[in-house]
Amino acid sequence: MIQATFSNKIVVLEEGSVTIPKGYKAGGIHCGVKKKKLDLGFIVSEVPATAAGVYTTNIFQAAPLIVTQESIAKENKIQAILVNSGNANACTGEQGLLDAFEMQKSFAAELGIKDHLVAVTSTGVIGELLPMEKINTGIKQILQPEYEIEANFKQAILTTDLCTKQMAVQIKIDGKTVSIGGAAKGSGMIHPNMATMLGFVTTDANIAHEDLLFALKDVTNKTFNMITVDGDTSTNDMVLVMANGLAENEMLTKDHPDWNLFVDGLKIVCESLAKKIARDGEGATKLIEVQVNGADNLEAARAVGKSIISSNLVKTAIFGTDANWGRIVTAIGYSGVAVEPYALEVAIGPYPVFANGLPIPFDEAEVKEYLELDTIKIIVDLHQGESTVTAYGCDLTYDYIKINASYRT
CATH class of the missing domain: 3.10.20.340 (ArgJ beta chain, C-terminal domain)
Structure with a gap:
């Protein structure tokens, strides 16, 4: 991994991603939503993680976003994320909601956890129902060791992207190494105020939900909400952050002496992902x-x-x-x-x-x-x-x- 140090406090891992923080695994599989490419990916934490999310401002929110927001609201935690590409499950009515809940329930069953601890999201073509038989078959296979490859996750979330997008940093808080990793997809339908992009950030920091959400909103306004490709804001966009606390630092709040250091680390990850999305704009050369x-x-x-x-x-x-x-x-x-x-x-x-x-x-x-x-x-x-x-x-x-x-x- 390429490393660089900012202000002697933040180590940047340019090729790091969502599995750099302690306690996370990720992977992906081809289940048949797309013709050939990987199309079903996952992130799983060893323990339930404090969760926060920001979502598209488009009035037509896709079914997975509705399901995920409802789930996080129950106890501000998730333990896993399941994402499919190739089909957005947007503008699909009641059946689309049922399918999103089915994806959640099926993956939770495979993991042996409560349904609401699984966040689901989709990206791709709008207005078509998910091929649930193929997705359920993929869910039953996806946790096998041959698919538990972080690079598979980065590929499985892509649509028209020409490259994967990842980033990680490490900082010291209370003498503990705290890691923040991220991966994203996005190439077209990109505009400030969230766009057809998905961002996934993991950290092993111990942090309260309210403060994690505050940091995410603040950083999103400076990063993801400051990019555009074509002026279109999509139906499926979200950025999710999971914080599982396995770094064992003292609880991070806005009053913690290293609060700004954590926010700076989060901003570096999100800014890097945002710039990579803008650079990978459909057909872009600059x-x-x-x-x-x-x-x-x-x-x-x-x-x-x-x-x-x-x-x-x-x-x-x-x-x-x-x-x-x-x-x-x-x-x-x-x-x-x-x-x-x-x-x-x-x-x-x-x-x-x-x-x-x-x-x-x-x-x-x-x-x-x-x-x-x-x-x-x-x-x-x-x-x-x-x-x-x-x-x-x-x-x-x-x-x-x-x-x-x-x-x-």
Whole structure:
């Protein structure tokens, strides 16, 4: 595993994932929802874990999300997650709910635990019933040793993704090594306020539910809610965190001296997963990072950042390596934030392109060469306050249309 240390307190494991924390196993199997690829995955903790989740804002929430939210509400704990890909079990009515409950009940029976300790989630095509006979057959086989492979889990949750997405960190709390691991899927139908993405985070930290939920919401607003691919918010999106306490640290609360360290570790994991989702946008060739400085408040900074990364004109310009700064300024102008035009500064990477209400002369060839890089940074300074955020997106390419024009076929 590639390791790096941040501030001498956080060790980053770039290839780490959900099984890095103590007491977790994961795996996956092909059960037949998809034609060939792995399509049924699981995470299991040795003991019931404190749980917290954030969910899509789409009014049409898929059946698995309803089941999972109800289950966590019973005692704020889960012990396992079961996820299928290839079929979203969304807009499927009463039968969809029955199928989600059946998935939960079947996996709980295999594990010998209470039904509500299993969270279920699905991703894929909307409006089709799950092939429950195939899924139940897969559930009966999935815990066999040959399928208990963490890499299988990362593959089983994918849809149009071109790569798996994982990350882990380790920190010291009360002299104990606390690990946080994550895996995610997401490529299309991605937009701030949750999108067609699934995020799974495990930790062996001992932490109270209310504080875990607080940390997750805070970090999600800074990471997963700051990415966009295409402006669509899906029916199935969620991020779940399990904390099983096996690190045996003192109970973490917002009053604990190492609280901020834990939140920083969680943010590093979630930010890394969010950036990988944005970079893996359907057909994407570039990651776009938009840094907004000098806003009156965080809400204003986020609105400006989201407006820029959501602009199809900005995204296509980046794809075409066209330094069309006018599209950036236009996106800022319709963001809904009261920006002072003559105070605004805009740069594409290291190249200033706009200030004092006027364009700044620049070398077109140099900026075009910069725009051919894999990661493009746009820096905006509003000069109206102290708030700063970073939003993440990707370019919009011909392949995005090809992929989505034939998604069901």
